[in-house]
Amino acid sequence: MIDTVLTYCNANSSAFGSIPAVAGVIAAIQVKLDQIHQLNQIALTGTKGVTKDSLATRKTMTDLAYKCSNSLCALANVNEDTILLAKVNFTYTHLVRLKKEEIHSICQSIHNEAHANIAQAANYGYTPTDVTNLQSAITAYLATIQSPRIAIVTRSQAIRQMKELANFIVNRHFKLGLDLMSNTLIISNPNFISGYKKARKTINLGSTHAKIRGIVQAPEGTILPDVNIYITKTGQYQIILQTTSNSKGRFSLTPILPDNYDLHFQLLGRIPHTETNLHIPAGKEFLRKITLSLEPPQ
Numbered sequence: 001m002i003d004t005v006l007t008y009c010n011a012n013s014s015a016f017g018s019i020p021a022v023a024g025v026i027a028a029i030q031v032k033l034d035q036i037h038q039l040n041q042i043a044l045t046g047t048k049g050v051t052k053d054s055l056a057t058r059k060t061m062t063d064l065a066y067k068c069s070n071s072l073c074a075l076a077n078v079n080e081d082t083i084l085l086a087k088v089n090f091t092y093t094h095l096v097r098l099k100k101e102e103i104h105s106i107c108q109s110i111h112n113e114a115h116a117n118i119a120q121a122a123n124y125g126y127t128p129t130d131v132t133n134l135q136s137a138i139t140a141y142l143a144t145i146q147s148p149r150i151a152i153v154t155r156s157q158a159i160r161q162m163k164e165l166a167n168f169i170v171n172r173h174f175k176l177g178l179d180l181m182s183n184t185l186i187i188s189n190p191n192f193i194s195g196y197k198k199a200r201k202t203i204n205l206g207s208t209h210a211k212i213r214g215i216v217q218a219p220e221g222t223i224l225p226d227v228n229i230y231i232t233k234t235g236q237y238q239i240i241l242q243t244t245s246n247s248k249g250r251f252s253l254t255p256i257l258p259d260n261y262d263l264h265f266q267l268l269g270r271i272p273h274t275e276t277n278l279h280i281p282a283g284k285e286f287l288r289k290i291t292l293s294l295e296p297p298q
Contacts, residue, residue: 002033002169003259008199009178015185015192025177028129032165032173035136037257039158039165058103061137062095064130065107068114071125075117088113107138132168136161159209159255174200209255210280214288216245216265223249224292227267234260234277258282265290 009016009026016022069088076085088110098106111134114121118128139161182196216227229251230242240261245251263275270292280286 002029002036002166005174005178005196005199006030006033008195012192012195015189016181019181019184022178022181025173025181029169029173029178031133032136032169035133035140036162036165039136039140039162057137057141058100061107061134061141062092062103064134064137065110066090066092066095068126068130068134069110071121072110072113072117075120075124084113084117104138104142107134107141111135111138132165136165210258210282210284210286211252211254211256212263212280212286212288213250213252213254214286214290215249216251216267216290216292217249218270219291219293224267224270225249227251227265227270227290227292229253229266230264231256231261232264234262256280263288265292267292269295271295 006026006029009022069090072088073085076082076088090106090110095103095106111131114126114131114134118131121127121131139158179200182193186193212231216224216229218224223245225245225247227245227249228242229245230239231253232239241253241256243251243253258281261278261280263278265273271294273290273292275288278286
């Protein structure tokens with residue numbers, strides 16, 4: 001689990017005191033991890049019910065687009081490419097003042113040009129990572145504005161981008177970064193290395209999500225439809241994912257990112273049931289058979 005590795009590294013940051021480059025790698029991982037969490041909200045709920053702060057998401061997208069546009073303007077001026085310049089020449093004020101239905105298409109155009117000229121990125125101030133992050137930010141922003149006139153990203157697209165980002169983190173930042181730098185501490189700090197390797201083993205790219213499914217019934221075995229079932233992070237109140245049992249009392253919660261959760265079952269007239277501190281690792285399916293008793297008469 002990527003979160004586990006970051007948590008371990010941040011809790012033991014002093015171990016990397018002699019390796020300043022580690023801080024930059026961890027920061028880059030955190031940016032992509034935040035994007036994965038944003039995309040996960042889309043995967044969980046689709047375009048309906050997305051409640052993320054569109055202003056914060058828009059700012060992330062705008063900042064990345066502005067960085068790329070400045071770099072591309074410099075490239076266009078050097079090459080005297082007036083066509084490219086016309087496509088990417090935007091001030092930050094111009095981007096900020098665009099209507100919410102317009103800015104995503106402008107940012108997408110900047111992204112496309114940045115990607116088309118990616119071979120020259122390093123010479124003009126942006127990186128391939130900036131291009132990837134910009135596309136993820138555009139995707140996240142489209143989900144927040146919920147406009148029927150715009151082709152919003154689908155669940156399958158969100159899941160695909162999440163897997164791409166997770167693979168990038170593991171193959172680039174871990175295998176070619178943190179893993180190699182951590183190995184230099186084998187002699188000086190073996191305890192840290194042991195903990196790091198345990199954290200790394202929890203990452204499973206084959207399936208980055210988990211699933212909870214099952215059936216809800218009464219004590220006498222009668223199935224219970226329309227039971228409200230939801231999960232929250234352990235000790236917190238914000239609902240992460242929610243569903244109801246169907247006509248056969250069955251339910252399914254998926255996709256769920258690896259973490260520790262509280263699982264709640266509620267039905268009017270029945271005693272609520274909560275399973276606390278349920279640890280959900282990547283790729284695992286949990287089966288539950290829940291019984292809800294009648295509330296005692298008042």
